[in-house]
Amino acid sequence: MFLRLLSDVRWRTASPRWRSPSSSQHMTTSAAEPPPISLPAQAQVVICGGGIVGTSVAYHLSKLGWKDIVLLEQGRLAAGSTRFCAGIVSTVRHLSIELKMADYSNKLYQQLEQETGIKTGYVKTGSISLAQTQDRLISLKRIASRLSVMGIPCEIMAPKQVAQLHPLINIHDLVGAMYVPEDAVVSSVDVSLALANAASRNGVQIHERTSISHVMVQKGCVTGVETDRGQIECQYFVNCAGQWAYELGLSNEEPVSIPLHGCEHFYLLTRPLKKPLESNTPTIVDLDGRIYIRSWQGGILSGGFEKNPKPIFTEGRNQLEIQNLHEDWDHFEPLLSSLLRRMPGLEALEIMQLVNCPESFTPDMRCIMGESPTVQGYFVLAGMNSAGTSFGGGAGRYLAEWMVNGCPSENVWPLDLKRFGALQSSRTFLRHRVMEVMPLIYDLKVPRWDFQTGRQLRTSPLYDRLDAQGARWMEKHGFERPKYFVPPGKDLLALDQSKTFYKPDWFDIVGSEVKCCKEAVCVIDMSSFTKFEISSTGEQALEVLQYLFSNDLDVPVGHIVHTGMLNEEGGYENDCSIARLNKRSFFMISPTDQQVHCWAWLKKHMPNDSNLLLEDVTWKYTALNLIGPRAVDVLSELSYVPMTPEHFPSLFCKEMSVGYANGIRVMSMTHTGEPGFMLYIPIEYALHVYNELMSVGQKYGIRNAGYYALRSLRIEKFFAFWGQDLDTFTTPLECGREFRVKLDKGTDFIGRDALMQQKQDGVCKRFTMFILEDHDTDLHLWPWWGEPIYRNGHYVGKTTSSAYSYTLDRHVCLGFVQNFDEETREALVVTPDFINRGEYEIDIAGQRFQAKAKLYPFSSLFTQRRRKDEMELSGYHGK
Numbered sequence: 001m002f003l004r005l006l007s008d009v010r011w012r013t014a015s016p017r018w019r020s021p022s023s024s025q026h027m028t029t030s031a032a033e034p035p036p037i038s039l040p041a042q043a044q045v046v047i048c049g050g051g052i053v054g055t056s057v058a059y060h061l062s063k064l065g066w067k068d069i070v071l072l073e074q075g076r077l078a079a080g081s082t083r084f085c086a087g088i089v090s091t092v093r094h095l096s097i098e099l100k101m102a103d104y105s106n107k108l109y110q111q112l113e114q115e116t117g118i119k120t121g122y123v124k125t126g127s128i129s130l131a132q133t134q135d136r137l138i139s140l141k142r143i144a145s146r147l148s149v150m151g152i153p154c155e156i157m158a159p160k161q162v163a164q165l166h167p168l169i170n171i172h173d174l175v176g177a178m179y180v181p182e183d184a185v186v187s188s189v190d191v192s193l194a195l196a197n198a199a200s201r202n203g204v205q206i207h208e209r210t211s212i213s214h215v216m217v218q219k220g221c222v223t224g225v226e227t228d229r230g231q232i233e234c235q236y237f238v239n240c241a242g243q244w245a246y247e248l249g250l251s252n253e254e255p256v257s258i259p260l261h262g263c264e265h266f267y268l269l270t271r272p273l274k275k276p277l278e279s280n281t282p283t284i285v286d287l288d289g290r291i292y293i294r295s296w297q298g299g300i301l302s303g304g305f306e307k308n309p310k311p312i313f314t315e316g317r318n319q320l321e322i323q324n325l326h327e328d329w330d331h332f333e334p335l336l337s338s339l340l341r342r343m344p345g346l347e348a349l350e351i352m353q354l355v356n357c358p359e360s361f362t363p364d365m366r367c368i369m370g371e372s373p374t375v376q377g378y379f380v381l382a383g384m385n386s387a388g389t390s391f392g393g394g395a396g397r398y399l400a401e402w403m404v405n406g407c408p409s410e411n412v413w414p415l416d417l418k419r420f421g422a423l424q425s426s427r428t429f430l431r432h433r434v435m436e437v438m439p440l441i442y443d444l445k446v447p448r449w450d451f452q453t454g455r456q457l458r459t460s461p462l463y464d465r466l467d468a469q470g471a472r473w474m475e476k477h478g479f480e481r482p483k484y485f486v487p488p489g490k491d492l493l494a495l496d497q498s499k500t501f502y503k504p505d506w507f508d509i510v511g512s513e514v515k516c517c518k519e520a521v522c523v524i525d526m527s528s529f530t531k532f533e534i535s536s537t538g539e540q541a542l543e544v545l546q547y548l549f550s551n552d553l554d555v556p557v558g559h560i561v562h563t564g565m566l567n568e569e570g571g572y573e574n575d576c577s578i579a580r581l582n583k584r585s586f587f588m589i590s591p592t593d594q595q596v597h598c599w600a601w602l603k604k605h606m607p608n609d610s611n612l613l614l615e616d617v618t619w620k621y622t623a624l625n626l627i628g629p630r631a632v633d634v635l636s637e638l639s640y641v642p643m644t645p646e647h648f649p650s651l652f653c654k655e656m657s658v659g660y661a662n663g664i665r666v667m668s669m670t671h672t673g674e675p676g677f678m679l680y681i682p683i684e685y686a687l688h689v690y691n692e693l694m695s696v697g698q699k700y701g702i703r704n705a706g707y708y709a710l711r712s713l714r715i716e717k718f719f720a721f722w723g724q725d726l727d728t729f730t731t732p733l734e735c736g737r738e739f740r741v742k743l744d745k746g747t748d749f750i751g752r753d754a755l756m757q758q759k760q761d762g763v764c765k766r767f768t769m770f771i772l773e774d775h776d777t778d779l780h781l782w783p784w785w786g787e788p789i790y791r792n793g794h795y796v797g798k799t800t801s802s803a804y805s806y807t808l809d810r811h812v813c814l815g816f817v818q819n820f821d822e823e824t825r826e827a828l829v830v831t832p833d834f835i836n837r838g839e840y841e842i843d844i845a846g847q848r849f850q851a852k853a854k855l856y857p858f859s860s861l862f863t864q865r866r867r868k869d870e871m872e873l874s875g876y877h878g879k
Contacts, residue, residue: 056396101394267303
């Protein structure tokens with residue numbers, strides 16, 4: 001008997017337009033097969049890849065009304081990674097968007113057989129995630145609280161309950177588990193065939209044994225594809241090539257960077273047990289044991305994510321159809337040992353085969369979707385990190401919505417291709433990073449963990465100097481940023497290795513940095529900011545920026561404007577500060593991870609005007625944030641000019657000398673609400689200016705500080721963070737930023753109509769600050785982000801960010817509150833009165849804590865009291 005999971009697939013004819021061989025063992029076209037149907041000369045969309053991802057995109061595009069679609073597969077449908085998938089559909093995900101994708105996939109696969117008549121092997125088995133440690137159980141409880149508010153049934157259970165659900169499981173070392181009864185298993189191959197069948201019925205043309213050599217591009221837009229069977233002109237191209245997406249992206253005239261890399265992935269298949277396992281036996285995920293176990297034809301299928309993965313396919317496209325790679329029992333032995341510890345009764349069971357198949361992984365364990373920032377009409381959906389079955393349906397839906405409607409129905413920024421730059425596409429970087437990523441899939445991830453590989457890729461000129469002074473580093477968009485500074489005498493190793501959901505070891509260190517920011521003066525290296533210069537020979541720069549931004553940028557030279565770059569629905573594509581350098585030149589400061597996304601958005605909406613110049617100057621300037629009441633004294637001494645508010649007003653920018661260095665852009669803002677200045681320093685002067693600041697600042701108590709202190713300061717001042725608090729579905733009216741919108745500035749801007757309508761109708765969610773009332777910082781679990789918010793016992797939203805406020809001596813959470821009709825679940829207007837009259841609780845891993853809701857900062861509790869509008873104008877942008 002040959003393995004049905006691997007190759008005994010009943011290939012079906014979904015349409016006269018395409019045929020497949022009867023057995024996947026046949027790798028060449030049989031003489032009995034009719035000649036292939038010729039390719040069309042043109043199509044609206046060409047999709048590359050006939051696995052579960054490519055067929056899902058084709059299915060959803062056709063459902064949305066697009067018919068002129070061609071799907072090309074270099075081998076046969078579902079003969080790539082999809083052919084080897086374990087077929088587990090699990091909603092147990094940390095990331096909200098991944099949870100939603102998996103939940104949609106589950107529901108789609110459940111009804112697909114009825115829609116198409118093709119059996120998909122769908123069985124609702126449920127899944128049990130095991131916890132061997134209390135920290136793992138906490139992690140599961142955090143997921144459970146999110147699943148519950150999504151309407152997905154789940155239960156935290158004791159080890160004895162696990163034994164009742166799955167009698168073969170050894171429970172002696174467990175502290176608990178999470179049961180999700182609606183998780184399922186499917187045949188991934190048959191799901192792909194069903195999706196292809198439905199797409200074909202809706203008009204999609206499917207051609208197998210057709211390889212794409214490259215995508216044709218003219219003037220930055222897709223124009224067609226070159227295949228081994230001729231050319232097809234098209235407006236859109238979708239790269240669902242899986243293992244080969246990276247190489248295919250680089251083969252264009254204008255390369256598209258798709259950072260992913262393959263690793264070998266192992267699982268074994270057994271003969272049926274003496275008492276065959278029922279098909280609906282729950283799937284077991286032993287995260288601490290690094291393995292998963294599902295029933296398979298009366299026996300089991302078990303694989304996992306080892307600590308020492310084996311990367312593959314470092315060069316070129318190796319195979320048309322992925323074969324079972326070499327068995328490596330020595331490599332699989334730790335996972336086999338873990339399996340036998342968890343299910344000792346398998347000791348005498350006969351193993352049929354050890355499967356070794358390739359899976360593609362990405363630098364941050366999240367799949368890649370979206371439009372290329374460099375080639376318009378070039379879309380990508382790849383890098384599933386061994387979760388292609390769980391994500392395939394939902395990811396295909398969101399990408400199809402993106403193509404048809406211009407944006408998906410959910411915030412997919414965590415998955416957007418534009419979160420990466422070309423710097424993450426180095427083969428060496430990818431090879432090293434995926435060797436870390438694959439084990440991390442099952443590793444316990446506590447808040448604020450950092451990748452260890454691919455580091456020191458982008459650094460400030462001050463990196464070595466700060467590192468020698470005890471800086472501990474985090475990475476954002478490849479850029480090293482200081483988290484905090486370990487004082488002399490502290491155990492550096494212990495701090496680096498501290499992992500907890502409770503009060504962290506760096507608590508007092510960050511507290512002292514915050515105290516210095518409030519009472520003296522601190523320096524934070526914020527060079528990772530994205531920095532653009534926009535200029536023109538005439539008035540074009542101002543005219544374009546007035547259209548692209550919601551605030552009024554026609555301000556006097558030297559003034560700084562906080563503003564948003566909005567989409568047509570009024571949501572934030574970017575949150576930034578813009579300084580007017582002169583009549584025809586502007587300096588734009590954006591979040592660190594906006595470098596690619598913001599550039600692509602600007603280029604897409606700016607006219608091709610030779611008089612208009614957009615330049616990325618991120619690398620040209622080191623940015624130092626000088627925070628605190630004594631910042632004015634330090635800078636006055638170094639510049640020999642008065643820096644008081646009378647001489648240097650708030651939100652003002654001026655080029656001046658600092659020490660011996662000239663041409664420093666000094667801005668009177670700090671992104672924290674505290675007094676101080678941002679210094680944008682040409683990199684050749686960075687070390688000199690830093691040394692001068694530290695030298696002169698000694699008598700004022702100056703010290704280094706990091707991003708953890710910055711986070712605490714901005715959250716207690718109620719400043720939103722782009723990419724975490726703000727996204728493409730959040731408007732300025734929903735987050736209290738009406739004052740950053742000028743609806744009457746005399747010119748139209750993107751999103752204005754939507755904001756006008758929302759102003760008339762009212763908002764259905766409001767950004768709110770929560771102060772935890774009965775939470776013990778030393779004893780209780782900490783809130784981090786994503787915790788459910790309850791109002792009068794009803795779920796109304798979730799936290800988007802949180803931090804301990806050293807000023808208030810309490811935890812502060814930020815999040816959005818919504819109002820739903822209890823019967824229809826229709827979103828209702830959220831008024832300030834609705835917020836103020838509620839009794840709130842924050843759910844942290846299943847335990848609820850009382851919280852006080854506020855729509856404005858607790859300014860009266862701060863030692864330095866300033867007017868509310870001044871505080872707002874020093875806004876933070878989540879850089």
